[in-house]
Amino acid sequence: MKISIGNDHAGPDYKKAIVDMLQAKGYEVTNYGTDTTASVDYPDFGHPVATDVAEGKADFGIIICGSGNGIAMTANKHQKVRAALCWMKEIAALARQHNDANIISIPARYTSVAQAVEMVETFLNTDFEGGRHQNRVDKISC
Template identity: 45%
Template sequence: MKIAVGNDHVGIELKPVIIEFLESLGHEVVDYGAQTNERTDYPIYGKKVGEEVAAGNVDCGILICGTGVGISIAANKVKGVRAVVCSEPYTAQLSKEHNNTNILAFGSRVIGSELAKMIVKAWLDAEFKGGRHANRVKMIADTERAYLC
């Protein structure tokens, strides 16, 4: 898979760990994140990764900021994005199986590198189950279309 990674200055130390992990799993990584620890604004990176995912230029995205919350909110403003913040693997897995999430976010101030890798692996290994969940994802897309004309 081709995976976009984005981060603000707070995620700068965790990002290379995640990129190395993704590459060790055989994925191609495109880095859209901050390159230094100089203060920057997370919406820039959430939006960029969201746009790349929504356009189909990458298969999915991973975002890192202090908590994962702000950067995921920014990504979720892009039509077609279903970003989730996870601090443990079970939610990451179910977010893909039930909600067909296409961006995973987490906070470098909340979780450590080993837990981050476990979350990423659970999310990447999960598959959307469709069925009753497909109708719910469609309902979300219908709501999005109604408000993001």
């Protein structure tokens, strides 16, 4: 499975832990994120992840910024992207089950690294339920 990941200055430690976990499990990871805490602009890292997912170059995306909101808004500008802001594993599971989310957005300033890794594992291991949820997902795109 191919995963694209991107982060701004709030998330280098999160990204490193997530990438280490993903690679240990055999995932192919494309890293668009920064490795430093020097201030950068989250759209510069969210757009490449969203492009990979929208174009089918990645199966899923992971994006990280301070609140998770700005980078999620950026990703959701792309057609075929459903980026979900998640702050606990239960939300990550529901984002996949009910919304067929294909990008998880993590708020680094409001979760721990351990929580973030757990959310990503949950997100990637949860299937979309389809059924009544498919009709709703179909209505998301304009």
